[in-house]
Amino acid sequence: MPELVFFSGTMDCGKSTLALQIEHNRSARGLVGMIFTRNDRAGEGKLSSRLGLVTDAVEVGDGTDLYAYLVDHLSRGRRADYVIADEAQFLAPEQIDQLARVVDDLELDVYAFGITTDFRSKLFPGSQRLVELADRVEVLQVEALCWCGARATHNARTVGGVMVVEGAQVVVGDVTDSADEVGYEVLCRRHHRRRMTAATARAAALAPDVLPVTQG
Numbered sequence: 001m002p003e004l005v006f007f008s009g010t011m012d013c014g015k016s017t018l019a020l021q022i023e024h025n026r027s028a029r030g031l032v033g034m035i036f037t038r039n040d041r042a043g044e045g046k047l048s049s050r051l052g053l054v055t056d057a058v059e060v061g062d063g064t065d066l067y068a069y070l071v072d073h074l075s076r077g078r079r080a081d082y083v084i085a086d087e088a089q090f091l092a093p094e095q096i097d098q099l100a101r102v103v104d105d106l107e108l109d110v111y112a113f114g115i116t117t118d119f120r121s122k123l124f125p126g127s128q129r130l131v132e133l134a135d136r137v138e139v140l141q142v143e144a145l146c147w148c149g150a151r152a153t154h155n156a157r158t159v160g161g162v163m164v165v166e167g168a169q170v171v172v173g174d175v176t177d178s179a180d181e182v183g184y185e186v187l188c189r190r191h192h193r194r195r196m197t198a199a200t201a202r203a204a205a206l207a208p209d210v211l212p213v214t215q216g
């Protein structure tokens with residue numbers, strides 16, 4: 001049974017990353033997605049995540065009829081097995097109705113991703129319509145946190161469990177257990193500056209006298 005699913009959350013809660021993950025998983029199985037977006041940070045016609053991933057998308061305008069767009073697309077013999085609508089809070093309520101029709105009449109799954117409320121804590125019109133129409137609302141609560149509980153804003157790389165600040169720009173973390181194992185950890189700025197990872201903090205708590213004196 002096709003569904004209209006609304007993945008909602010705050011800013012920077014990982015919505016676009018999840019959208020890209022869904023797209024990746026389905027393409028890997030040979031499915032073709034129709035990806036709509038509006039005002040993505042990477043510019044028109046892009047769906048991007050803050051992790052640096054990006055894919056092409058159809059930029060939705062004020063007057064775009066999403067249902068008609070898909071009907072036209074399919075009538076030309078092109079494929080669309082599912083639909084992703086990112087930045088769905090920027091869509092008009094009518095466009096959300098069109099997405100519901102895509103689910104019901106074209107029998108395609110539609111995954112909409114959007115911020116629920118604006119800076120005044122009021123629902124965006126597009127998000128309100130999604131709450132009203134969606135078969136399912138999934139509230140994303142992914143919030144990157146430092147081990148101390150503060151919001152994590154910095155990426156740390158560890159080698160053999162020890163934080164390093166030099167090395168090649170891109171090193172993919174591996175899963176071996178060797179002393180050279182490369183890992184990543186998100187930290188708040190304070191603990192990034194002090195090079196204090198979760199492991200370092202645990203060690204310091206057990207032996208306070210070896211607390212690294214690196215804070216400036």
Ligand SMILES: [Zn+2]
Nearest residue numbers: 146148188191
């Ligand atoms: Zn911290």
